[in-house]
Amino acid sequence: MALIKTLRWILSRNAGRIGWNLFLAFIPLGLSFWLFRRGRSRSFTWWLVFVVFLAFLPNAPYILTDIIHLIYDVRDVNSVWTVTLVVFPLHIIFILSGFQAYVLSLINLGYYLQRIGRSKSIVAAELFIHALCAVGIYLGRFPRYNSWDLLAKPDDLVSTVVEDLIGKIPLAIIFITFVIITILYWLFKQITIAVLWQRGAIAFYQPDNTSITPQQ
Template sequence: MAARMVAFCRYIWEVLHPDFGLGWNLFLALIPLGLSLLLFRGKARGQGGRRGTLWWLTAIAFLLFLPNAAYVLTDVIHLITEIRREPPLPLWTIVLILIPQYALFILAGFQAHVLSLLNLGHYLQKQRRPSWVLPMESGLNLLCAMGIYLGRFRRFNSWDIATQPEELLYTTLNDFTSRFPLAVVTVTFVVITGLYYLFKGVDLAVLEAWQRRHIKPEPPAKN
């Protein structure tokens, strides 16, 4: 009995073995979320709300790393590879272990994308620029779609703009004047945007429900 239990635990560990690539992608996805908290929810603007050099450098880093958050959606490719591998995994392993594992990673990564844009939207609201929110969301989702293409098909990373800027620029200009890359970016943009507004609606509904339950309204002022 003990030997069977040990063998079962070893099998579960082999299925749930730490996937460096998946964990690394999730780590990169959380970077823009952390930067958005510093930029748009914290005190990185300095005294009087002024945006100094550090703020702008952090904002550039935020834009460069933001595509990593939506990029986790493409990790479904690795899930399909695991399901199709030989010898095949038992059905219960795929349904009860493998799919939930990937679903949690992908959900956490894309949620980081959504929360990052929500933090930026909150910042624009505080800056009295609510009309900028929708163009910002569309523009950054398009930026992420382009970044996903460059990452998945061309294997570029966020830091390649510093390590190999000429090759990155040449590839970007060359590819985005061709039909296939533009088609990939268009489809990716539609998927990201659709999921973004779905997640955004759920997040805002949950936040509103939480506020109603835990934050008591202020009593009316007495005349």
């Protein structure tokens, strides 16, 4: 009975946060398929959706910072078995799922850049987005802004960014976050592409814009 009560407590404590954060993380992933995999022209609607994609994208790597909730649960749960069999798997699957959504979103972007003959811009685009997400993660974790604050509180958001970018501690946090995202993204990208490539689930474009798959 004590174990069941502990399990219910863990789920009630984390279910809402995990569900909401995963929902936010998968929004840009869904948009990335619409933007980058459907061959749509860059119309006004396309650019509007692209802006929404960028606004919500930091929510995916932001989940990495939720490791603090894993630490809280480990501290509050006395059972080693509950920590091993429930707390760790729950949080690790949650964190990996959110970050994987980020990786797949950028892989789709890279596919699009290859398709339009901009393959040399992929690394620069990825690093630029990592930097934007590092700033977004800082704004979400510390001043506690959300993606929709771009519309609801644009003045406050801009002033906070300007003020924080001249502070040593915020800049250090943003830089460390950028490094962590960059390293993890590279590792996850290699694994993801290898798996998808072997399964024939994705195609890549050569410089002449002809697609190539594992079967070729």
